[in-house]
Amino acid sequence: MDSYIKGYFCEKDIADDCDKIISAVKCDKLIHAEKTKYQDLVVFESDVLGRCLALDGAMQLTEKDEFSYQEMISFLPLNSHPNPKKVLIVGGGDGGVIRECLKHPSVESITLCEIDERVVEVSKKYLPFMASSFNDPKVKVLIGDGYAYIRENKDAFDVIITDSSDPKGPAVSLFQKEYYQSLKECLRSGGIIACQAETIWFHLHLIKFLYATASELFASVAYALTLVPTYPSGQIGFLLACKDKKINFGEPIHKLTDEQVAEMKLKYYSTEIHRASFVLPNFVRNELKTETQSK
């Protein structure tokens, strides 16, 4: 099934790439479409969702709801680390994670490693609300294979955020044990990772695998939920792990006041949301065999 049918962008919903559940968004105006070296890239305008970017037929972001993903994948690890100075972002070529990480007062440098230069260029041109911070002096953008970059850099970062697409196409290697091993080695002592880790509703088997894999390698592991209505199932999650310290991810070290939340223009993340995001439904908790997350 093609991604475009009669003016609708159509996305298959299930992990196995079958066509049992499909979500369709009216494409009110096509802004840009190209086949890059790595993937099909489309930007379109939806009357109800604003600007939307899709890669290989999967919605990556919409103007209406991107904040819940960008804020959570950034602030969950940053606020779990006592002093996150050096941040690496793997993927994230739209610039949204950079935008959020720059809000954190401890962050001194952000390196972004995006394999597809066209995602960065197209985002700069058509998604200014995402790609607003590429020129910030703290930001360094590398075009290349993030996995290779991680292997070449040891003990280098306090926080590594893997802002990847789904485990197919260019992102498939980012959901394997070797990648997590390399992430660990790329972290400084006390370092934390946050990786895009799919939905509890249709990818629980994958989440279980990632959780178990990370648990073999890292001192602390947790899975957190956020809501993104334009992703399949309306929910996506993040795998967080700390290299060498036992930490309780459910209780952030940096607690933002309501004033800070307002100053930082956070529409989703708060200290309370941070805590709540690690509380998992029983059917997930039982699969991951996590202990009761809060008292």
Add this chain to the structure above:
Amino acid sequence: MDSYIKGYFCEKDIADDCDKIISAVKCDKLIHAEKTKYQDLVVFESDVLGRCLALDGAMQLTEKDEFSYQEMISFLPLNSHPNPKKVLIVGGGDGGVIRECLKHPSVESITLCEIDERVVEVSKKYLPFMASSFNDPKVKVLIGDGYAYIRENKDAFDVIITDSSDPKGPAVSLFQKEYYQSLKECLRSGGIIACQAETIWFHLHLIKFLYATASELFASVAYALTLVPTYPSGQIGFLLACKDKKINFGEPIHKLTDEQVAEMKLKYYSTEIHRASFVLPNFVRNELKTETQSK
């Protein structure tokens, strides 16, 4: 746009009933379809979602994910009340809320008032996982207008659960101020309501209206979230309110142990999930002007 296109059940996603976002579920086997006195009723089988029931083109439940809705709309109010003996369910003809309420040890009687007898009959026949408890001696089923029943009964129930469909068709009157006034009068002292209250992503204006309306009438009001991947946006919420007591809905009076959760076969609800469900993203909290929900 019709609900069935080329073997797919298609649902429009947005409050305004436009066709900008559509979700489509492959209808692998049509089990039953009829036009009842009140609405179009369809039961079909999906390979990935199991048995599904739709009313007037809107998905009401699927076998895969119904538990998160049924458990939450039942246990959030029941565990917020010190002694919920008498329960009224408005709507809920599929029987799922009865099934959950019967698990609570304090509950002595459950009255269900469903306007459409065919929903009850069809659920008994085709959805045995939902309609398992209609014959329980604690349960009384009335076929009729729930709103009329509420107006006729004062100071009668400890908990009233409005398990309604969306605010169109037979359910439209259940989203109006007069209905909330009648709910209040139908409650006994200390009584609590829980009403289906749509999604934060596309119906925030309605939620704001319901929240403000209930705040004028009730002593305590709160909105809670749950995840239902087969509902539009993947999230739905509940409006809870207590007739005449200041209570903190975010902290349940009855705290279930892990053993109780296992005994009751709860796949979603736990004490931790209860607390977390009242923690709202900033953009919702700001609209509802609620205070910080947890400390």
